[in-house]
Amino acid sequence: MNKIxxxxxxxxxxxxxxxxxxxxxxENWNGFGASSNEEAIxxxxxxxxxxxxxxxxxxEDEEKQLRDTFAAINPECPVIQHYGGGSGLLSNEIYAALAKANV
Structure with a gap:
């Protein structure tokens, strides 16, 4: 199985x-980090x-740019807000997004 x-x-x-x-x-996830819009794109x-x-x-303006750019490149990829709250919340957010994306 390929990593997500x-x-x-x-x-x-x-x-x-x-x-x-x-x-x-x-073990099924592959995380990448970006600290700027340029790096993320x-x-x-x-x-x-x-x-x-x-x-x-x-x-806010940079977030809109990211959302618009990501949607134009891959509209099927969910973009979700993560505000923190610990590893349990992070995992739940990811699992919910995966379910929404039918992965």
Whole structure:
């Protein structure tokens, strides 16, 4: 089985590192992190992501740019807001997005 690629983008380096580490603790998931829109879009255009998580600290206009760009490239990929709250909440958000994406 191929791993599910998950992109997390946020502006806080410590949170980004933690979320990607938590994602990668699941043997079926492959987490990637991006700290800027440019980095997130570059990753999104080169890797087939199943889910995108938007973290805190992204200005509203940049979030809109990301959502619009991701939707134009792959409208089937859910983009969900992740505000934190521990690994249990993160896993639940990912499982819910996977169910929504029929994965």
């Amino acid at each position: 690629n998950i992109l997390y983008t946020g502006r806080h380096p410590e949170i980004l590192e933690t979320v990607v580490r938590l994602i990668n603790q699941n 570059n990753l999104f255009t080169t890797i087939n992501f199943t889910i995108v998580l938007l973290g805190c600290g992204i200005p």
